[in-house]
Amino acid sequence: MNTTQSASDVLDRHFLETRARILEIAAILDRIDRAGGIEGDDRRMQQLYQGIQILLQSDDNRAEQVQRLFSRPYSTNWRQEMGV
Amino acid sequence: MDYIDPHIHMVSRITDDYATLARMGCVAISEPAFWAGFDRGSVDGFRDYFRQLTEVEPRRAAQYGIQHFTWLCINAKEAENVELSREVIAMIPEFLDKPGVLGIGEIGLNKNTKNEATIFVEHMELAIQHEQSILIHTPHLEDKYQGTRMILDMLCDDSRIDRDRVLVDHVEEHTIAEVLDRGFWAGMTLYPISKCTPDRAVDMIQMYGGDRLLVNSAGDWGPSKPTAVPDLIFECRQRGIPEATIRKVVYENPVEFFSQSKNFNFQPRDPQQALVR
Numbered sequence: 294m295n296t297t298q299s300a301s302d303v304l305d306r307h308f309l310e311t312r313a314r315i316l317e318i319a320a321i322l323d324r325i326d327r328a329g330g331i332e333g334d335d336r337r338m339q340q341l342y343q344g345i346q347i348l349l350q351s352d353d354n355r356a357e358q359v360q361r362l363f364s365r366p367y368s369t370n371w372r373q374e375m376g377v
Numbered sequence: 378m379d380y381i382d383p384h385i386h387m388v389s390r391i392t393d394d395y396a397t398l399a400r401m402g403c404v405a406i407s408e409p410a411f412w413a414g415f416d417r418g419s420v421d422g423f424r425d426y427f428r429q430l431t432e433v434e435p436r437r438a439a440q441y442g443i444q445h446f447t448w449l450c451i452n453a454k455e456a457e458n459v460e461l462s463r464e465v466i467a468m469i470p471e472f473l474d475k476p477g478v479l480g481i482g483e484i485g486l487n488k489n490t491k492n493e494a495t496i497f498v499e500h501m502e503l504a505i506q507h508e509q510s511i512l513i514h515t516p517h518l519e520d521k522y523q524g525t526r527m528i529l530d531m532l533c534d535d536s537r538i539d540r541d542r543v544l545v546d547h548v549e550e551h552t553i554a555e556v557l558d559r560g561f562w563a564g565m566t567l568y569p570i571s572k573c574t575p576d577r578a579v580d581m582i583q584m585y586g587g588d589r590l591l592v593n594s595a596g597d598w599g600p601s602k603p604t605a606v607p608d609l610i611f612e613c614r615q616r617g618i619p620e621a622t623i624r625k626v627v628y629e630n631p632v633e634f635f636s637q638s639k640n641f642n643f644q645p646r647d648p649q650q651a652l653v654r
Contacts, residue, residue, distance in 0.1 A: 363518070365523045367527070377494050
């Protein structure tokens with residue numbers, strides 16, 4: 294769908310907002326570290342780092358990929374597995 | 378711009394919210410039956426709730442010029458109690474001919490369990506037997522993708538289901554395409570933290586177009602904003618989305634979907650605004 298916004302318009306509009314959100318993530322990770330860090334393999338930390346990696350990709354479906362990362366897997370055989 | 382909020386739980390909101398909605402351009406709402414924040418203990422608890430939805434809320438809304446419609450069911454969270462669920466499903470037909478009842482909803486899954494799936498199918502059967510439209514709740518957060526796929530499997534496996542009469546709600550970036558591709562209507566819920574922000578919902582309107590897409594606030598007793606739909610309208614305008622597309626999503630699409638229900642006796646504020654189908 295065409296709109297009147299160019300890529301540069303979008304960046305102008307969202308630059309400070311995006312900067313602020315990156316800063317918030319950095320501060321939260323710092324806070325976790327200052328509190329002693331997470332011992333062992335915490336799945337949530339792995340997910341967060343994987344999520345950050347997704348942001349660095351050049352695809353245009355990063356939001357969908359992040360959603361999938363934080364989702365339980367779907368099996369086509371769920372009925373048999375659940376006994377439904 | 379006149380708009381319709383197709384999913385909002387006004388039993389959980391104060392009267393001032395009705396006044397605010399009216400001032401923001403809301404002309405109609407539809408209120409699905411949902412979880413009250415606690416598990417109800419008997420079928421009579423649900424009977425009283427359905428009276429509230431079909432008698433009390435329409436009167437409260439009308440004081441502010443808002444037309445109120447509703448959907449009935451036992452929600453997915455309480456569906457874990459199969460015995461109670463079956464009692465409620467057996468009682469629902471008492472209310473299906475009441476003014477403003479649009480169908481069965483919001484049924485769906487919560488934690489994607491066997492019991493939830495069992496009761497979902499029994500609600501589907503109720504809707505089929507009584508020729509009712511269906512409004513579907515998809516699960517939260519990490520359960521959404523799996524649960525949405527399970528729901529679509531159950532719907533698509535039954536050839537009696539008319540996909541034109543099913544709205545799959547709370548879609549997000551990872552579920553919207555599957556819902557639309559299979560021929561269902563899709564709803565986007567605008568929440569402050571979970572589900573969609575107005576910005577992300579507008580992204581999806583730009584990516585998928587306005588066909589079969591609805592947006593709602595799902596305002597309830599949790600963190601939510603009843604005026605989220607006007608926030609989306611504002612964001613659309615900021616991006617230069619045509620007024621006709623905005624109007625289609627926030628007004629014409631709900632009217633078109635709801636018009637399939639025999640109890641949708643909607644009166645446009647301006648008769649010139651009657652939907653051209």
